Amino acid sequence: MTRPVTVDDLIARSNRLGADRKNTNFAGGNTSAKGAATDPVTGDEIQLMWVKGSGGDLGTLTPAGLSALRVDRLRALTEVYPGVDREDEMVAALDYCLHGKGGAAPSIDTAMHGLVDAAHVDHLHPDSGIAIATAAEGEELTAKIFGDRVVWVPWRRPGFQLGLDIAAIKAAHPQAVGCILGGHGITAWGDTSEECERNSLWIIDTAADYISEHGAPEPFGAVVTGYEPLPESERRARAAALAPAIRRIASHDSTMVGHFDDSEPVLDFLSREKLFPLSELGTSCPDHFLRTKVKPLVLDLPATATLEQQLERLPQLHEDYRAAYRAYYDAHADETSPAMRGADPLIVLVPGVGMFSYGKDKQTARVAGEFYLNAINVMRGAEALSRYAPIGDAEKFRIEYWALEEAKLRRLPAPKSHQGRIALVTGAASGIGKAIATRLAAQGACVIVADLDAEKARAAASELGSTDVAVGVAADVSDAAAVSAAIDEAVLAFGGLDLVVNNAGLSLSKPLLETTERDWDLQHDVMAKGSFLVSQAGARAMIAQGMGGDIVYISSKNSVFAGPNNIAYSATKADQAHQVRLLAVELGEHGIRVNGINPDGVVRGSGIFASGWGANRAATYGVKEEDLGQFYANRTILKREVLPEHVADAVYVLTCDELSRTTGLHVPVDSGVAAAFLR
Incomplete structure (x- = not known):
């Protein structure tokens, strides 16, 4: 059956109303339209109602979010309605009014829309309308503000009886364009979609204007000394x-x-x-x-x-x-x-x-x-x-x-493994860190993408979804103040902190005699000192939170393997590896688990390798840079290249509930380098 223009008009009206929070709150309210359609079985013309289904949001509503019901069957339910005491039974009865597959599940407000004798109906939760609805003198105010164009409906729990009440009020007040639902919200109607929307907005704006013009200037009373906002x-x-x-x-x-x-x-x-x-x-x-x-x-x-x-x-x-x-x-x-x-x-x-x-x-x-x-x-x-x-x-x-x-x-789906967890990943704008952030977000975590480059951090976070999923923050991990600021941003963004991944790093591939003091300090500042500062600030938040947590170090197989021409990098990775053991012992009493991951050379997608490290390591081993990934793979037991996603998989597994009794562990992600086996 071709979708009628009625549905397109309904979606457009719903989206306009829902886009403005003065009209209704997120996922609040519902809209409907009635129109003619052809019964695909009999060929007869029938009247259908399309109404926002249960759990949808007007601002983002699509046709898939509508319920489609036969109006004649819906109204026939009045003949079998058993009364307020058994009203919940009517929700199940709505399923027998659905047309075809019916679309979305009908909401509790379906009767309000179907029983009212109007082609288009809006039920909304505007602040101005609810202010009248919750005022002690709400009924008198409704008459004073709107005259006979809006009728007061005493509080009744949403459901079939409320639909009957509103239908009766509309029939008894032909001049009315809507009503104020005591304690609840507003309902408006119209013969066309445009008229219905116009009536809804008129009620909302008229109430707001009246409050503005006639309301007391300080309805919450005077400011209390000492309760003023802090700077x-x-x-x-x-x-x-x-x-x-x-x-x-x-x-x-x-x-x-x-x-x-x-x-x-x-x-x-x-x-x-x-x-x-x-x-x-x-x-x-x-x-x-x-x-x-x-x-x-x-x-x-x-x-x-x-x-x-x-x-x-x-x-x-x-x-x-x-x-x-x-x-x-x-x-x-x-x-x-x-x-x-x-x-x-x-x-x-x-x-x-x-x-x-x-x-x-x-x-x-x-x-x-x-x-x-x-x-x-x-x-x-x-x-x-x-x-x-x-x-x-x-x-x-x-x-x-x-x-x-x-x-x-x-009916809600089962939560994902990391739903409700808040993770901060350093060096997460690219490479391994970005892969970790992506995997954690996919598993339901809220992620703080921390990186030295704030713009890149924000760009990487935006790829993961809205700010409800991830935010990007600047973080120079070698600076204690910057780390503290990043942790503060994390807890303000999502409320706390559960998981820290120390991934920020860099490497300068040089033999001992060519390694400068600056080379040594730079790498130790970022990875050894940086991991210490991030773990310290993260642990402070986790301890205050009292909910346990995870700290994961992305170390390296070089923490136990003596690779050539790599003194500063390998030494700092060994430092990180021992931080894992030390902090696992110290933080265990707070329920904080500390584990490490030892990857082999991750070439593809790596920010470190792309910044010159790859060329240096290729020269060290006497291979072309483009062949470096395969060179690393060939020297492993499994002969398989390690990618950023494989390291992210290890972080996911280590921080799942299934390993909740594991701490102080180093997990090799190196396709098997015998010389780096842990002893």
Whole structure:
């Protein structure tokens, strides 16, 4: 069946609405369109509805993300609807309304779109609309702001009954173009896609304009002395120092990745007198609290507190938070409720510093922060006009522990081996380091690509994906301050650090009598001293985090093999090899494993070999430079060349759970060089 123009219009409208966060949050809301199609079996004309399926995002929606349902069958469900107490059964019934293969799984809001007598329907979560929806005087404000063109709908959990409610309201108010859903969001409709979009935007903008024109100038109250934002440099340094400890408490039940936000709206909220009472009320829109938990953890100390005071206070607050969450669960759970999920906070607010948000991966953590920023905007609007009055904890629990939400979580794919892990790889803009970064990212890790050349580091990181996957940072590993700055960037980018790969290196192939003091110092500064500095700074973050970790040294078979004309390089590689043994012993009590990899000459794709080292080694062995890789292969037991990807494979294996009891090991990746066998 040829795709009708209706679908193209729906996708275009959805993408426009979703691209602007004033209209709806990431993955929030849904849109639909109804139109005629031909039944491929009977040839009869039928009415179909295309609606955004479960879990999609409007801004990036494609036709594959739509559910396609027969309108007649969907509306026939009203005849068999068993009532609110058995409403969840209607979600399964939607499968019998799908047309053909049906497309994406229908969402819980499908009935809202299908039962409303309009060709096009938008359901959105704009901050301005939710501000009205969560105001204590929301119903009165709706009438005052919109007149009879928008109707108030009291809070009801999303589902079939809410669809019936909205359908009845539209039928009873022919002049209305939409409604405010108490505690939740907005719904708008239209006879054409353009009219529907226009009505949605009119509701959003009218609410925003009214708040701006009539709202109180300081809805969060006065600034509290001592809670003002710290100066930027001090604020970022404090955030980096706190991040590992905060990630530790957010990851008590399961490993989390973090995101940091010190934007002006966040810092302003954290400085105001209503911070504590409002944050205690929690969020209201289901899309918000499903990603942020019902309320955040707030560090109840002024910005002027010392780092030591903050670090000392956090564990007690965490204990209190977990106890309160357990009490929330126990107060509302019954024998049919799913088991309690993690009791750790997903949002941690630190006055004067900013907001830390958490999720199973970087995107989830970032989006959680965006949702809480939405909640701040909602609270600001509601407090400006009235009083913020979100739905109660009982209703929040019904959604958070909804059987349908639990089923959605169970459908998620199994996590990759390194999901939730944060890795820093030095010398990662090319060669072995780039291959390692690529492999770790492919296995789900968040990767910090560190390199002497910042521009190349950022370019290499961009090849791995968005900044939710990898970021590039400048790092002169021979400079302690530069290393510390790179580690700070890592923990601010992703919340902490779990895995360090000491790969940065260079080599000057010279015999003893031609090796200068500068040659010696340069190679030892980068590889021996550099590995020490990176391991030291990385271990400091891991110890503060209290979640264990991995440090991997990319050493060399030359650490145990006396190659010709190679005194400085081989000596520094031997230094690295013994650092592995020393640190494995020292850091084991913190759950940090330290292992090494000893490659043979990696010619293809190697930055070191391309920079002159290859020509020198070829001259040493009396072969052409282009034949050097094969020369190295021929002298091995397996007669196979070693590539950067093979070293990356070894890093992957060493840092998997399957080798969680292995530390102090050196793994040869040399195709078998008997003279380099470990003894």
